[in-house]
Amino acid sequence: MKNKKYIYLLFFVFLNILFTGCYRQKTRSLVQLPDSIQDAQIFHRLSNKYDSIIKQGADTSTYWGGKNAQIDSLNFRIKHHYSTGFNFVVKSDSLSIIRQQPEETINNLSTDSFSVNKGNVIVVADIRILPVDSIDSVWVHIATENAQFGWIHESKLLKNVVPADPISQFISIFSNIHLLIFLIVISIIAVGYMLRKIRKHNAKIVHFNDINSIYPTLLTTVVASAATFYASIQLFAPETWREFYFHPSLNPFSQPLLLNIFLLLVWLMLIVAIATIDDVKRLLKSTDIVLYLSGTAGICAVNYIVFSITTLYYIGYLLLILYIYFSFRQYWLHHSENYYCGNCGMHLHRKGRCPRCGIMNE
Numbered sequence: 001m002k003n004k005k006y007i008y009l010l011f012f013v014f015l016n017i018l019f020t021g022c023y024r025q026k027t028r029s030l031v032q033l034p035d036s037i038q039d040a041q042i043f044h045r046l047s048n049k050y051d052s053i054i055k056q057g058a059d060t061s062t063y064w065g066g067k068n069a070q071i072d073s074l075n076f077r078i079k080h081h082y083s084t085g086f087n088f089v090v091k092s093d094s095l096s097i098i099r100q101q102p103e104e105t106i107n108n109l110s111t112d113s114f115s116v117n118k119g120n121v122i123v124v125a126d127i128r129i130l131p132v133d134s135i136d137s138v139w140v141h142i143a144t145e146n147a148q149f150g151w152i153h154e155s156k157l158l159k160n161v162v163p164a165d166p167i168s169q170f171i172s173i174f175s176n177i178h179l180l181i182f183l184i185v186i187s188i189i190a191v192g193y194m195l196r197k198i199r200k201h202n203a204k205i206v207h208f209n210d211i212n213s214i215y216p217t218l219l220t221t222v223v224a225s226a227a228t229f230y231a232s233i234q235l236f237a238p239e240t241w242r243e244f245y246f247h248p249s250l251n252p253f254s255q256p257l258l259l260n261i262f263l264l265l266v267w268l269m270l271i272v273a274i275a276t277i278d279d280v281k282r283l284l285k286s287t288d289i290v291l292y293l294s295g296t297a298g299i300c301a302v303n304y305i306v307f308s309i310t311t312l313y314y315i316g317y318l319l320l321i322l323y324i325y326f327s328f329r330q331y332w333l334h335h336s337e338n339y340y341c342g343n344c345g346m347h348l349h350r351k352g353r354c355p356r357c358g359i360m361n362e
Helices: 002-022 040-054 073-080 102-106 154-160 166-174 177-201 214-236 238-246 257-283 286-313 316-334
Strands: 087-090 094-098 113-117 121-129 138-143 149-153 161-163
Touching (some): 149 154, 154 161, 161 166, 166 238, 214 257, 214 316, 238 257, 257 286, 286 316
Antiparallel strands (some): 087 121, 094 113, 138 149
């Protein structure tokens, strides 16, 4: 009972934080630079550029590459998910930037370039549309930390950078195909080893020889559900996921429906994981805790990989229904905790001293 009260309290604390975030309005200036590039020279040059643009009656057609190629900056923001003043971090080893104007590059004139190293922050200073460019009509003008300015094709830029937000960088890491393959191989090896060792020692493991706690089973099914929704967003609403990637938030109440469900599952995953660790520490001996938690983490990793991939081929939905049925059926049939304290009635994993009242149960 005490454990349930702790979980409920934690859940309401998280809800309070999330609701507070709903009513906190964020203001964003036209040029928003991180602290590392609040260089006076950059700020002065960019501020002068955008001050002239936002003046009433100012002609912004030249800003977008001429009257014949005039576009609405808001439409560009909606379609490309970023605009002027957006911050990126270079993720490749280096990024080559051209110092001269895009027209000089298109007309094969002599140009000079400089490199931006991995981990450096850059900011979008300008955007131009050049339909005559057969490679990429969108050119992006960027400013670096050391007050260097240059142009680059949008397609090349986005392949080599990640939004500066930590959540975006986390998403980028876990979307890397090489990391995914590595996780698949490691997860298969780890789970195989854990299952062999657990069966040999008749140790506890979720789904097969489980403890009397619903939380481990709930955690594995929540992970599978979150992976399914993650893949569903990429499958049916890729632009919604792309917008979330560029402008992430952990507040589920400010997102579209699919993202609402996904973020709620992420928060639920965190809360259930805390409850799982608490119950495992209470019900198992210290020598079995690491083994059980490692096995549970391995099954969660396999669930994430299997359901995020199979859902892209529509198989994941059927698998999720079958997996949820299997998980809870296994729990109700095979969980092994059938002892109760003769004094206070607490569930016990084995005979012995009750952790609540201290009475010895023989």
